[in-house]
Amino acid sequence: MKATPIYLDYNATTPCDPRVVEAMLPYFTQHFGNAASADHVYGWQSREAVTDARLQVAELIGASPKQIIFTSGATESINLALKGLAENSPGGHIISCQTEHKAVLDTLTYLEMRGCDVTLLEVDTDGALSPAALEAAIRPNTIAIALMYANNETGVIHPVPEFAAIARRHDIPFLCDATQAVGKIPVNVTSDGPDLMAFSAHKIYGPKGIGALYIRSKRQLLQPLLHGGAHEGGLRSGTLNTPGIIGFGKAAELCQAELSDEQQRLGMLRDQLEAALLGQLPGVVINGKGSRLPQVSNVLLPHPDVEHLLLSLSAHLAVSRGSACANLVQQPSHVLKAMGLSVEQAAQAVRISLGRFTTATEVQQAAQRLVQAIATPVV
Numbered sequence: 001m002k003a004t005p006i007y008l009d010y011n012a013t014t015p016c017d018p019r020v021v022e023a024m025l026p027y028f029t030q031h032f033g034n035a036a037s038a039d040h041v042y043g044w045q046s047r048e049a050v051t052d053a054r055l056q057v058a059e060l061i062g063a064s065p066k067q068i069i070f071t072s073g074a075t076e077s078i079n080l081a082l083k084g085l086a087e088n089s090p091g092g093h094i095i096s097c098q099t100e101h102k103a104v105l106d107t108l109t110y111l112e113m114r115g116c117d118v119t120l121l122e123v124d125t126d127g128a129l130s131p132a133a134l135e136a137a138i139r140p141n142t143i144a145i146a147l148m149y150a151n152n153e154t155g156v157i158h159p160v161p162e163f164a165a166i167a168r169r170h171d172i173p174f175l176c177d178a179t180q181a182v183g184k185i186p187v188n189v190t191s192d193g194p195d196l197m198a199f200s201a202h203k204i205y206g207p208k209g210i211g212a213l214y215i216r217s218k219r220q221l222l223q224p225l226l227h228g229g230a231h232e233g234g235l236r237s238g239t240l241n242t243p244g245i246i247g248f249g250k251a252a253e254l255c256q257a258e259l260s261d262e263q264q265r266l267g268m269l270r271d272q273l274e275a276a277l278l279g280q281l282p283g284v285v286i287n288g289k290g291s292r293l294p295q296v297s298n299v300l301l302p303h304p305d306v307e308h309l310l311l312s313l314s315a316h317l318a319v320s321r322g323s324a325c326a327n328l329v330q331q332p333s334h335v336l337k338a339m340g341l342s343v344e345q346a347a348q349a350v351r352i353s354l355g356r357f358t359t360a361t362e363v364q365q366a367a368q369r370l371v372q373a374i375a376t377p378v379v
């Protein structure tokens with residue numbers, strides 16, 4: 001039997017936890033009702049299950065269920081938040097950062113074409129963004145601040161509570177893309193303080209195509225993207241994705257229960273991986289030191305053609321260059337370039353991200369594969 005490659009690209013997406021799939025299955029065939037059907041038991045059952053799942057998702061981030069809007073994923077949540085705010089204040093100024101995910105950056109490019117003014121803050125060589133720089137960029141017409149919780153390529157964690165305090169002091173809505181942080185490290189909307197927060201099920205062992213937008217209050221500040229039926233408090237029309245929502249809820253419950261153990265376990269494995277690479281390969285550099293997510297390592301490998309290297313290892317190892325989204329358009333990572341790496345250096349970087357099903361043996365084998373392949377380069 002052909003062995004499957006070791007999967008170390010959990011930041012791109014995670015497999016569904018089998019317990020999540022089990023929870024979802026009855027909602028395809030048996031409890032298939034439309035959660036908006038008010039006149040029969042099929043609808044009532046779905047609605048009740050959605051209510052339970054909404055609570056599970058809310059509890060993972062310390063929110064109340066009425067603050068959770070279900071969407072198709074973090075990309076949609078971000079679009080809803082940014083376009084929803086911009087539509088209410090045409091021509092406004094929005095502050096974000098050069099290292100954000102494309103879901104934020106591309107939405108901002110679109111809003112710029114629609115007349116908004118966008119400031120993208122710079123980061124230092126560790127990927128850190130200073131709260132002082134945020135405060136200095138605020139203008140009288142700033143209508144939104146969008147800064148991520150943790151970076152998908154490097155794992156660098158931003159000081160979200162400090163950003164939120166600044167936003168609050170200036171009365172500017174603050175959207176936090178917490179897609180990589182939720183479920184991996186403790187995230188709490190009360191102590192972290194964002195007004196809006198986007199996250200996604202498929203990064204936390206739930207299904208693809210379901211996500212959420214947390215909205216603290218003042219829903220009237222947002223215009224919906226989708227009209228028709230006024231589901232989700234009028235902010236996201238369309239029949240609810242009941243199986244997806246149930247899976248998201250189960251995934252959230254499991255993450256909450258296992259978070260502190262997993263955080264510790266994955267941090268240790270990541271440190272072992274980095275120690276193995278640093279110890280055996282002169283020239284390895286870890287990108288994004290400082291406060292980081294426990295499960296990800298962005299490493300610059302001493303190899304002239306990393307694309308070819310990963311291809312040659314693809315039967316054994318699944319890691320990625322940069323983010324999955326950026327890879328579709330084959331450009332050097334905008335995140336690493338913002339951190340001061342040259343195009344050539346950025347092209348040598350590999351993101352290795354661990355997860356729930358990663359074992360110590362897999363990490364050792366992965367390090368060995370990389371070390372061997374780099375020590376004996378393919379011509």
Ligand SMILES: *Cc1c(COP(=O)(O)O)cnc(C)c1O
Pocket residue numbers: 011012072073074075076101103148150151152177178179180199200201202203210211
């Ligand atoms: C994966 C990811 C997204 C996009 O999430 P989808 O649910 O796939 O739309 C947005 N931001 C970050 C930081 C991510 O890692």
